[in-house]
Amino acid sequence: MKWFLACMAVALLSGCVITPPEPPLTQKEADTLKRQLQACWNIDPRLMKDADHLAVDLSVSIDPDRTVRAVMIHDKKRFHTDRAFHAMAISALKALNNPRCSPLKLPPDRYTLWRTLDITFDPKDMP
Amino acid sequence: MTRFLLALIAVLALQISPAHAELRVDVNRGVSEPIPIAIADFVATDASGGEFATGIPQVITNNLVGTGLFKAIDKQAFIQDSASMQTQVRFPEWKAINAQALVTGVVTKAADGRTRVEFRLFDVFGAQQLTGMAYMTTPQNWRRIAHIISDEIYKRLTGEAGYFDSRIVYIAESGSVTARVKRLAIMDQDGANTRYLTDGRDLVLTPRFSPNQHMITYLAYVGGKPRVYLYDLESGRQEIVGDFPGMTFAPRFSPDGTKVIFSMAQNGNTDIYTMDLRSKRPQKLTSDPGIDTAPCYSPDGSQITFESDRGGTQQVYVMSANGGAAKRITFGDGRYASPVWSPRGDLIAFTKMYKGQFYIGVVRPDGSGERLLTNGYHMEGPTWAPNGRVIAFFREQGNTAGLYSIDLTGFNERKLKTPGDASDPAWSPMNP
Numbered sequence: 001m002k003w004f005l006a007c008m009a010v011a012l013l014s015g016c017v018i019t020p021p022e023p024p025l026t027q028k029e030a031d032t033l034k035r036q037l038q039a040c041w042n043i044d045p046r047l048m049k050d051a052d053h054l055a056v057d058l059s060v061s062i063d064p065d066r067t068v069r070a071v072m073i074h075d076k077k078r079f080h081t082d083r084a085f086h087a088m089a090i091s092a093l094k095a096l097n098n099p100r101c102s103p104l105k106l107p108p109d110r111y112t113l114w115r116t117l118d119i120t121f122d123p124k125d126m127p
Numbered sequence: 128m129t130r131f132l133l134a135l136i137a138v139l140a141l142q143i144s145p146a147h148a149e150l151r152v153d154v155n156r157g158v159s160e161p162i163p164i165a166i167a168d169f170v171a172t173d174a175s176g177g178e179f180a181t182g183i184p185q186v187i188t189n190n191l192v193g194t195g196l197f198k199a200i201d202k203q204a205f206i207q208d209s210a211s212m213q214t215q216v217r218f219p220e221w222k223a224i225n226a227q228a229l230v231t232g233v234v235t236k237a238a239d240g241r242t243r244v245e246f247r248l249f250d251v252f253g254a255q256q257l258t259g260m261a262y263m264t265t266p267q268n269w270r271r272i273a274h275i276i277s278d279e280i281y282k283r284l285t286g287e288a289g290y291f292d293s294r295i296v297y298i299a300e301s302g303s304v305t306a307r308v309k310r311l312a313i314m315d316q317d318g319a320n321t322r323y324l325t326d327g328r329d330l331v332l333t334p335r336f337s338p339n340q341h342m343i344t345y346l347a348y349v350g351g352k353p354r355v356y357l358y359d360l361e362s363g364r365q366e367i368v369g370d371f372p373g374m375t376f377a378p379r380f381s382p383d384g385t386k387v388i389f390s391m392a393q394n395g396n397t398d399i400y401t402m403d404l405r406s407k408r409p410q411k412l413t414s415d416p417g418i419d420t421a422p423c424y425s426p427d428g429s430q431i432t433f434e435s436d437r438g439g440t441q442q443v444y445v446m447s448a449n450g451g452a453a454k455r456i457t458f459g460d461g462r463y464a465s466p467v468w469s470p471r472g473d474l475i476a477f478t479k480m481y482k483g484q485f486y487i488g489v490v491r492p493d494g495s496g497e498r499l500l501t502n503g504y505h506m507e508g509p510t511w512a513p514n515g516r517v518i519a520f521f522r523e524q525g526n527t528a529g530l531y532s533i534d535l536t537g538f539n540e541r542k543l544k545t546p547g548d549a550s551d552p553a554w555s556p557m558n559p
């Protein structure tokens with residue numbers, strides 16, 4: 001009994017482990033965000049000839065007001081050495097900085113779910 | 128007690144793990160639209176700067192919009208005026224009209240009579256200055272300053288070198304089809320400041336810049352004899368390149384400017400030669416019985432591309448700059464001609480003829496990745512902009528001929544401004 005009470009006390013103090021996991025974004029919520037970013041992502045048409053190998057992976061930190069706080073490009077080395085990749089990455093950063101994409105269309109009451117997003121900008125479906 | 132500690136460790140371990148896996152979103156398409164840019168009139172601090180204060184932004188606008196990558200926002204839509212931007216840019220007002228970039232500037236007259244032109248480029252969404260520079264110049268030189276500023280803006284916003292501060296030498300054509308007058312002409316890349324270098328008495332063709340832009344080499348029919356000449360742009364002096372027994376043509380400078388490479392036809396055979404401009408000593412590079420012509424050096428000077436019919440049809444080849452074995456690099460249907468190596472070294476532009484159509488295309492120096500950029504009834508003479516992203520060429524339609532440019536991806540074909548008919552363009556390196 002003593003052990004149970006101690007464990008419960010620690011669990012309550014920790015505050016997170018007994019919270020049931022938040023359900024992921026619904027398909028509709030994910031599509032809404034995707035469509036919003038697509039409209040903000042302006043791709044230099046000259047990059048399209050290399051489009052099949054110019055996917056840009058980003059980690060995006062978001063503030064509770066759904067504005068972008070910070071962005072990290074995963075492949076920093078390529079960002080500094082590959083001109084086409086650099087230009088594509090800049091276009092992705094601009095998309096996240098575009099006023100039409102601020103605030104991001106995310107469910108406002110589920111901040112813990114989207115405080116950090118991994119976003120891949122990959123123009124593979126461009127006509 | 129032991130059980131309690133184990134339970135505590137388990138709880139803490141759970142706590143350290145993130146409560147949620149990071150969410151992943153794939154954005155698989157975007158839009159391809161010109162970047163909206165606001166280019167405000169510059170502020171003139173005295174009346175003498177008035178012409179430049181509006182002229183410079185206009186030249187910048189024409190340059191950037193001409194690339195197809197930018198859309199200039201109508202000045203009527205501007206909320207903030209140029210003068211107030213010198214103290215503070217009110218970014219929300221520029222965001223409100225959807226400007227992504229903003230250009231401002233000031234023109235002042237210096238005590239020595241020269242003009243000081245200052246510009247700033249802002250990222251409106253990021254609410255920050257991207258770059259800013261100041262230049263001192265003579266009042267007559269304001270267009271060049273506008274081109275230099277255009278290059279800076281282009282570089283900051285696209286990540287690539289610009290090409291606006293450069294010139295084009297070409298053949299200005301006039302007169303009827305049966306009595307065509309062809310003059311050597313030079314202009315800024317935007318068509319301004321055209322100057323005619325020859326008077327039209329002799330037929331001239333295929334002009335090419337020297338790397339330092341002091342000289343032009345070209346073909347002239349003087350006294351009915353086709354010969355390669357040099358034109359000194361500073362003195363206006365012309366001289367023949369060597370005194371050869373045969374007809375010489377298709378000249379081009381080496382990348383270090385010390386040699387001219389050309390073709391010479393002799394006894395029914397055409398081969399490629401170079402001539403050292405100091406020693407005047409020629410060197411024969413090919414000795415194939417076919418027609419070897421239109422030679423062009425790679426930017427590092429180590430290789431040469433040229434056209435030859437040695438394999439039975441007109442095709443593009445690559446060989447060492449010292450001659451020797453040549454490797455054929457074009458294998459598509461039709462004939463290939465006038466190869467020109469990109470200043471970046473990564474591609475060779477060519478003219479292709481197939482089934483009555485002409486094409487301008489590019490191929491890698493190893494023969495892979497051939498792409499056709501544009502086609503028409505008669506188009507020839509590709510030449511690279513100094514940044515290696517744009518190609519100019521000439522196109523004949525009916526009885527007229529004009530210069531055109533196209534982006535390397537086949538995007539944004541545009542007619543270049545010339546006072547009259549024009550052919551055989553050659554783009555200069557960036558102005559020194």
